[in-house]
Amino acid sequence: ANAAAPGVAPAAHPLVAASLALTVINGGVIFGWPGLVGLLAQRGVMLSPAELGRMFTFGALAFSGTAPVSGAVVDQLGPRTASALSGLLCVLAFAGLAVRTDAAGLTLAYAALSAGGFGGYLASLSLGNSHASRWHPPLLWPK
Numbered sequence: 001a002n003a004a005a006p007g008v009a010p011a012a013h014p015l016v017a018a019s020l021a022l023t024v025i026n027g028g029v030i031f032g033w034p035g036l037v038g039l040l041a042q043r044g045v046m047l048s049p050a051e052l053g054r055m056f057t058f059g060a061l062a063f064s065g066t067a068p069v070s071g072a073v074v075d076q077l078g079p080r081t082a083s084a085l086s087g088l089l090c091v092l093a094f095a096g097l098a099v100r101t102d103a104a105g106l107t108l109a110y111a112a113l114s115a116g117g118f119g120g121y122l123a124s125l126s127l128g129n130s131h132a133s134r135w136h137p138p139l140l141w142p143k
Contacts, residue, residue: 059107074119
């Protein structure tokens with residue numbers, strides 16, 4: 001009932017969980033979205049510092065938090081379909097950013113952009129590494 005994934009020792013599970021938690025916690029540090037405050041102000045979007053912080057935090061958490069979901073989508077549907085779905089999510093996010101000026105709408109749009117962006121990145125990486133070429137180094141360990 002408590003079977004480990006093939007090739008993954010149960011002792012590695014806490015390490016994987018800690019790694020995912022640290023990624024989620026530290027995700028907000030790497031984003032430059034607070035620089036977009038000036039662009040929002042030019043559009044007439046005046047949000048409080050708390051609303052801006054919440055918006056950027058949800059976007060950063062969506063980026064890190066959707067990694068397992070994006071990986072499962074790539075594994076189940078393949079990188080081309082995952083890339084198309086990620087692109088569609090980004091298009092919807094851009095549409096939301098274009099038409100919404102309230103904190104809730106912008107928060108949802110930033111989160112969707114983050115999730116779609118990460119999914120597209122992961123799908124592209126998977127697709128790029130799926131074919132041998134002189135531009136890709138050999139695998140570190142054989143399958």
